[in-house]
Amino acid sequence: MPQSRAIAIFTDLDGTLLDHDTYSWTDARPALDRLKQLSIPLIAVSSKTLAELEHINQTSGLFDGLIGENGGVIALNGNVEQYGPASETVDRTREEIKSAVTVPVESFRTVSQEIIATETGLPLEDAIRAGQRHCSDPLIWQPAAKDIALARKIAEKHDLTLVKGGRFHTLCGPSSKGQAMRRMVERLSVTWLEDAPENKRQQRFTTIALGDSPNDIPMLAEADYAVQIPSKHDKRTVAMLDHPNLRIAPRPGPAGWNKAVNDILDQIIGPDPNTNKNSEVLHG
Ligand SMILES: [Mg+2]
Structure with missing residues (x-):
């Protein structure tokens, strides 16, 4: 059954759709099927x-589009x-950092x-796939604070940023998950809505975004409906952003993802008839 209203869902993976520890999405299966x-x-x-991401999608078949790096x-x-x-910009910037700092600098690209x-x-x-980078480069180095400050200054000069992830400082562009989401909506509008009946072509996508970390905030901020997935290991959850339609999922990982997506779809397009079969039988 094609949707009668254009909706698109944008999701972070680790700790959001995928369980933080097991990488399983089984608990989100009912909403994914819907x-x-x-x-x-x-x-x-x-x-x-x-x-x-392509490797994950080959085995799971979950995604219609991918936003990486x-x-x-x-x-x-x-x-x-x-x-x-x-x-080339990333490489040139990394080489300039390498000659300016006092510690050896290598990277995933070198x-x-x-x-x-x-x-x-x-x-x-997996390492081979992690190394196939288009526009960001995790540095392999043991920097002192002054090296990081210097590298940040050089990155800025080239209109890049140095972002500290879990383990690496990554040299990347100022692009964010939010900007990429906006671009993806434009592209989806061309391909998806083209096939829609004429009276539906003027509608815009209603967007739902789900994430669990600070780097997801620009994406959540862009969405019509924002879902913050709570941490599995930190019991206190504080809202990461102000958003008129922010909800914090009732559980971490794919179980919370499932509940939040189903609740929002119930709200936008009405309850899933498949989940009401039992009550229809009872009342029929
Ligand atoms: Mg995450």
């Missing part, structure tokens, strides 16, 4: 590379668009796949 049934596009939005690169229907900085595997703790196959 999206497929309603032809609602689901877009993965992640700091992972496109190669990593924190918004720097977008893939829809086989077309890849790079919005982040050119790799070392072998085996070294990426060692540095990340990933199996070689």
